[in-house]
Amino acid sequence: MKVLAQLLNDMRSAGVVQEYALFGAIAQIRYTEPVATIDADVQVVVLSPDRPDVLDGIYQFCAGKGYRPEREAIGVGAWPTQFIPVFSPLTREAVEQAETADYEGVPFRVVGAHYLAVIALSVGRAKDLTRILALLESESVTREQIARLAARHGLSEAWKRFESRFFDE
């Protein structure tokens, strides 16, 4: 994972991406107990997000460093890594507001807990709902923080349904 942090910092310095932040299960693990996951997910802000070859620059940069595609990901050290351009105002804000963690001496941008929870709410699969519960249980985020952020991104109804399903008696 340290190799991935260095690669992403280099990618940003070279202007291949404007900004990046780790999200998904690997980011969740920062706050909760370890969970099973196959790959690492990275959100990226790129200059021309509407181009069909939006990820070409990333793939070329990785190839130049010796990292090759593995199915829909790129193998970086021990982790197949998926690069996902920001796909909504919520995910763009999550990357912009990401925290810089220290990963064994290397700065590593990671999406914050309340953004992880609300992105999970917006996706809404069973494993995403489990992520919200795990983040709440870890006390890294509160229901009030999620409610506020969800409201700013038009997800109040989804949050009400979640609370009704998991917290109302």
Place this chain on the structure above:
Amino acid sequence: MSDIRGLLERQARWQRARKALSWPEKIRIAEMIRESVSQLRPKASRENR
């Protein structure tokens, strides 16, 4: 019932201990979990045929 309660309390303590590990340590555990799962998956799919 008290046995179950004791088991749950021990489990909760264990989960809290794992949560308190550093992020790199937790990622190393996630790597081990992934490795175990990948070894089980082909076996499970063979047995389910």
